[in-house]
Amino acid sequence: MNLLEIKDLHASIAGKEILRGVNLSVEAGTVHAIMGPNGAGKSTLSAVLTGNPLYEVTAGEIYLRGKNLLTMPPEQRAREGVFLSFQYPVEIPGVSMVNFMRTALNEKRQYQGLQPLSSTEFLRLMRDKRKLVGLADKLQNRSVNEGFSGGEKKKNEIFQMAMLEPCLSILDETDSGLDIDALRIVAEGVNQLRTADNASIVITHYQRLLDYIVPDYVHVLADGQIVKTGGKELALELEDKGYEWLSTQ
Amino acid sequence: MVKHTITQGQIVEEVYLNQSNLDITFTQQEGSTLRLFVVDIQGGQYANHIVVEQAATDCTTEIYHLAYLTDNDKATTHTNVRHLVGGGTSNQLIKFILGGKAKGEFLGELYIAPDAQKTEAHQTNRNLLLSSTAEVRTRPQLEIYADDVKATHGASTGQMDESALFYMQQRCLDENTARRLLLGAFMKDVIEPISDQNKREELLETIDRIIQ
Numbered sequence A: 001m002n003l004l005e006i007k008d009l010h011a012s013i014a015g016k017e018i019l020r021g022v023n024l025s026v027e028a029g030t031v032h033a034i035m036g037p038n039g040a041g042k043s044t045l046s047a048v049l050t051g052n053p054l055y056e057v058t059a060g061e062i063y064l065r066g067k068n069l070l071t072m073p074p075e076q077r078a079r080e081g082v083f084l085s086f087q088y089p090v091e092i093p094g095v096s097m098v099n100f101m102r103t104a105l106n107e108k109r110q111y112q113g114l115q116p117l118s119s120t121e122f123l124r125l126m127r128d129k130r131k132l133v134g135l136a137d138k139l140q141n142r143s144v145n146e147g148f149s150g151g152e153k154k155k156n157e158i159f160q161m162a163m164l165e166p167c168l169s170i171l172d173e174t175d176s177g178l179d180i181d182a183l184r185i186v187a188e189g190v191n192q193l194r195t196a197d198n199a200s201i202v203i204t205h206y207q208r209l210l211d212y213i214v215p216d217y218v219h220v221l222a223d224g225q226i227v228k229t230g231g232k233e234l235a236l237e238l239e240d241k242g243y244e245w246l247s248t249q
Numbered sequence B: 001m002v003k004h005t006i007t008q009g010q011i012v013e014e015v016y017l018n019q020s021n022l023d024i025t026f027t028q029q030e031g032s033t034l035r036l037f038v039v040d041i042q043g044g045q046y047a048n049h050i051v052v053e054q055a056a057t058d059c060t061t062e063i064y065h066l067a068y069l070t071d072n073d074k075a076t077t078h079t080n081v082r083h084l085v086g087g088g089t090s091n092q093l094i095k096f097i098l099g100g101k102a103k104g105e106f107l108g109e110l111y112i113a114p115d116a117q118k119t120e121a122h123q124t125n126r127n128l129l130l131s132s133t134a135e136v137r138t139r140p141q142l143e144i145y146a147d148d149v150k151a152t153h154g155a156s157t158g159q160m161d162e163s164a165l166f167y168m169q170q171r172c173l174d175e176n177t178a179r180r181l182l183l184g185a186f187m188k189d190v191i192e193p194i195s196d197q198n199k200r201e202e203l204l205e206t207i208d209r210i211i212q
Ligand SMILES: Nc1ncnc2c1ncn2[C@@H]1O[C@H](COP(=O)(O)OP(=O)(O)OP(=O)(O)O)[C@@H](O)[C@H]1O
Pocket: A013, A014, A016, A018, A036, A037, A038, A039, A040, A041, A042, A043, A044, A045, A087
């Protein structure tokens, strides 16, 4: 059974159809890159996978390890192991990072039938995972994403991913806004979190990230459909030729 | 009406919890500090009337107010801060949370007397609407007769941030827990300045129980 199975997915926002029949199979242990022009529907796909209520699914199916995702509320999908590193992480003034992460992790553990972590265990885990992605200590005492720089927000997303250990992580332009060193550190963090049981969907515009997080497949999403799939060399070809040649095929 | 005098140099912190229809006047003497917390989270129908008079120089007044209204609750809070003498400071933070068909009103009177120079007075009103049928009205009334003063007032009303809710759900929190965290965050800056730790924590627990 594939980890993720998307079949003929159609979705719209504000009555406008954005996804027009997306098919995608993701096996455990693989990395799939999704590239494609601005406005193609890449973020829409990640929103629909995670159950964002702004989007309406008009047709199609999504299965995670054989379970129907479309009938689950967002938090249940998250607890089943779907994680989205947001293209634009949200600031939540007044809610501290520590409190937020503790609640998040314990909700997930409860769902899995596990005991909540003790305070000491939790803080140790926070420290270890922060190191993994090079997130500054001082940020954990602040409100969620509030006043974080663009790069800090992206690091914070990967930090949360490391805390929650998802089986399917979707990284929506995690590379944008990261400086060269941070990009490498974050990518190494992502690589360290790779196991034979989980998988990642990496949405990016740039080949550079894929030098660090080497994809097994590269897909081109254009105009709401996956119009081409290839190996990692496809990313190089796209860097060279752009997307024009695909739509004229 | 209850009248209190805060004597020279005295620092007073008062927390009024769920004392609907509070009707109170404070007169401050030189160099005194009043920190007033008026927290109404039980709802109902009520009107608060709070008067603070700075009768001498170098006084500090802080007023924090939280009103949590649901269903058919209807509440008015009227503050009247009177700077009779200059050199004083006043800060007001007034927050309403309204759900159901609740109606809330904040009337913020601020008076700065003709000779009350070097006065600094700030009034902030923030409201959170949890339903489309709740209503809130803000009426600042500023009477400023001195020219060398700093006086500001601001009011804003918003709704629960849906994108924050979704973000939290994406991080495994169910919608209720997420809403509760956001509500707590909104109330926080009214409660946190309470310096008595026991009172503060007791209040936070009470609030937590009510917003379940
Ligand atoms: N609220 C909305 N109302 C109408 N159209 C919308 C709305 N939100 C998004 N869209 C449209 O949906 C389309 C797909 O957007 P999406 O964010 O999925 O693109 P993307 O592939 O992620 O692009 P980018 O590379 O720029 O991030 C765009 O044309 C966008 O304008």
